[in-house]
Amino acid sequence: MSTASLRGAAAVVGVADLHYKRGEAPHGELRMTLEAIVAACADAGMSPRELDGFVSYAGGGHDGAILGAALGVEEVRWSNMMWGGGGGTVAAALNNAAVAIATGQAECVVVFRAMAQEDSGRLGYAKYFYGPHYLAHGVGSPAQVCALRTQRLLEHDGVPREALRALVLAAYRHAQNNPTAAGYGRPLDEEGYESSRMITEPFHLYDCSRESDGAVALVLVSAERAKAMRPDAAYVLAGAQGAPGGYSSIIDNDDLYTSAGFAARPGRSGVADRLWAAAGLGPDDVDVVQVYENFSGPAVAALIDHGLAPAGPSAGEVLTVDNLTAGIGKLPVNTSGGNIADSFVNGMGLAVEAVRQIRGTSTNPVADTHISLFIGGPMAPLVSSTLFGREDTL
Amino acid sequence: MSESSPEAAVERDDVDARVREYLWGPAADGLDQPYWDGLVAGELRLQRCGNCAEWIWGPQWICGACHTFDPGWAAVEAVGTVYSWSRSHYPFITELADRTPYVTVLVELPAADNRRVLGILTGDDADGVRIGQRVVGHFELDEGATWPLLRWRRDSTEGARS
Ligand SMILES: [Zn+2]
Numbered sequence: 225m226s227t228a229s230l231r232g233a234a235a236v237v238g239v240a241d242l243h244y245k246r247g248e249a250p251h252g253e254l255r256m257t258l259e260a261i262v263a264a265c266a267d268a269g270m271s272p273r274e275l276d277g278f279v280s281y282a283g284g285g286h287d288g289a290i291l292g293a294a295l296g297v298e299e300v301r302w303s304n305m306m307w308g309g310g311g312g313t314v315a316a317a318l319n320n321a322a323v324a325i326a327t328g329q330a331e332c333v334v335v336f337r338a339m340a341q342e343d344s345g346r347l348g349y350a351k352y353f354y355g356p357h358y359l360a361h362g363v364g365s366p367a368q369v370c371a372l373r374t375q376r377l378l379e380h381d382g383v384p385r386e387a388l389r390a391l392v393l394a395a396y397r398h399a400q401n402n403p404t405a406a407g408y409g410r411p412l413d414e415e416g417y418e419s420s421r422m423i424t425e426p427f428h429l430y431d432c433s434r435e436s437d438g439a440v441a442l443v444l445v446s447a448e449r450a451k452a453m454r455p456d457a458a459y460v461l462a463g464a465q466g467a468p469g470g471y472s473s474i475i476d477n478d479d480l481y482t483s484a485g486f487a488a489r490p491g492r493s494g495v496a497d498r499l500w501a502a503a504g505l506g507p508d509d510v511d512v513v514q515v516y517e518n519f520s521g522p523a524v525a526a527l528i529d530h531g532l533a534p535a536g537p538s539a540g541e542v543l544t545v546d547n548l549t550a551g552i553g554k555l556p557v558n559t560s561g562g563n564i565a566d567s568f569v570n571g572m573g574l575a576v577e578a579v580r581q582i583r584g585t586s587t588n589p590v591a592d593t594h595i596s597l598f599i600g601g602p603m604a605p606l607v608s609s610t611l612f613g614r615e616d617t618l
Numbered sequence: 619m620s621e622s623s624p625e626a627a628v629e630r631d632d633v634d635a636r637v638r639e640y641l642w643g644p645a646a647d648g649l650d651q652p653y654w655d656g657l658v659a660g661e662l663r664l665q666r667c668g669n670c671a672e673w674i675w676g677p678q679w680i681c682g683a684c685h686t687f688d689p690g691w692a693a694v695e696a697v698g699t700v701y702s703w704s705r706s707h708y709p710f711i712t713e714l715a716d717r718t719p720y721v722t723v724l725v726e727l728p729a730a731d732n733r734r735v736l737g738i739l740t741g742d743d744a745d746g747v748r749i750g751q752r753v754v755g756h757f758e759l760d761e762g763a764t765w766p767l768l769r770w771r772r773d774s775t776e777g778a779r780s
Contacts, residue, residue: 361722375702376749424704425704425707
């Protein structure tokens with residue numbers, strides 16, 4: 225049994241989120257990554273030269289040595305990339321930075337992600353990511369893989385389709401208060417959602433995340449240093465990543481097919497269980513949630529996996545538009561507008577919003593937020609979550 | 619060779635063309651060759667461990683149950699039930715754009731310990747597809763295609779049997 229604990233060892237002290245309409249980034253990914261890192265350091269009130277750790281996840285192209293050299297850092301002590309696409313390890317990247325700090329491997333770690341269609345494309349990549357046994361049968365995108373799983377979640381498990389719609393409509397409601405959201409000034413109602421074109425059933429257009437250009441960075445330091453830097457630092461209370469055994473076996477033979485990947489198996493704790501156990505908290509303690517929604521269905525499954533909503537038909541009793549709305553409901557979700565109504569830089573912007581809720585600077589602030597949950601890419605082969613808390617939760 | 623040289627550009631174009639031409643078919647590493655040979659022979663073949671009889675899908679170099687390498691292949695009756703489905707309206711795959719919308723089914727195979735395989739559901743039956751419906755596989759070689767594919771139809775005897 226390990227004696228080292230992640231709980232409260234590290235905190236986010238600086239954030240930056242630059243996003244642009246798809247294809248309209250003024251610069252490539254490396255330049256935007258550097259801009260985001262410099263902006264996050266400015267937000268933290270420190271020099272980028274103090275950074276000694278760099279963490280990205282699946283698909284990021286720039287390692288710590290490249291970034292460190294460009295920024296003129298004193299030393300690079302930690303340079304890591306988390307395996308796992310589809311946003312699955314976006315929270316694991318934060319956990320990785322916290323692990324480095326908790327174990328003394330590094331002192332000041334930036335977690336980053338940048339995307340520019342000009343540099344890396346997206347749908348083109350997705351198409352050839354899938355092997356011949358998917359492509360031959362018409363499946364060439366994450367939307368279709370998630371649609372197959374979501375169809376069973378609805379038709380077999382009995383989760384009402386209105387729960388998916390509620391998640392989307394709440395995101396659009398939040399975006400109306402967020403001037404930098406792509407969905408700002410574009411309210412969406414039930415009629416607009418239902419009449420939008422089908423992409424891959426059961427997903428309508430609005431069930432799908434946006435694609436943006438941009439870059440996001442979050443700077444983490446030790447708790448000791450965070451306390452000296454700012455009173456509203458977001459402390460990592462717990463982080464977990466993984467995949468249940470029998471999950472992520474390829475070509476849709478997963479045992480827990482309609483799980484988002486956080487669920488437990490008989491006799492084995494799942495990612496969500498480990499998160500709650502490490503934090504000494506449970507789903508009822510959470511004030512606000514940011515859940516990665518590449519598509520609405522996996523996000524609903526992730527809320528169920530984390531115990532935030534019941535499984536099956538009764539999920540619909542918790543997952544209503546009002547209950548998911550900040551200032552109104554008990555389970556405010558994706559309060560910036562999320563990947564669906566705000567922007568999509570591979571889901572890293574959601575982590576920034578999780579931090580803003582702790583700071584009280586969200587455009588849809590949830591009053592007196594102490595515990596803020598960030599859930600990484602559900603239904604990806606490997607998934608992760610991070611739980612943030614205010615200083616007085618330690 | 620420099621990235622920006624014309625030769626490099628030509629090579630890149632050739633690679634892209636090759637990927638498009640062989641969008642499906644055996645993987646270059648040879649792992650799933652028996653699957654595709656099976657389709658040509660009019661059989662659905664999946665991996666089955668010769669040591670412990672475990673059914674394995676998608677293709678693996680090793681049996682996860684007993685750790686035998688190159689576990690072997692066996693023919694399985696292409697009859698099963700719809701485990702899930704999605705109707706694709708957006709032309710995600712250029713080569714299938716003229717089929718859009720089409721229904722992809724994930725089919726559970728009782729004869730292979732309920733391993734699941736993907737396929738396109740053909741015919742008018744696709745309109746009313748539901749989880750749990752019985753489906754029967756057949757093998758189709760599209761015009762101009764290199765390899766046949768496993769496709770599915772609703773079992774017309776379903777009503778009579780149940
Ligand atoms: Zn075996």
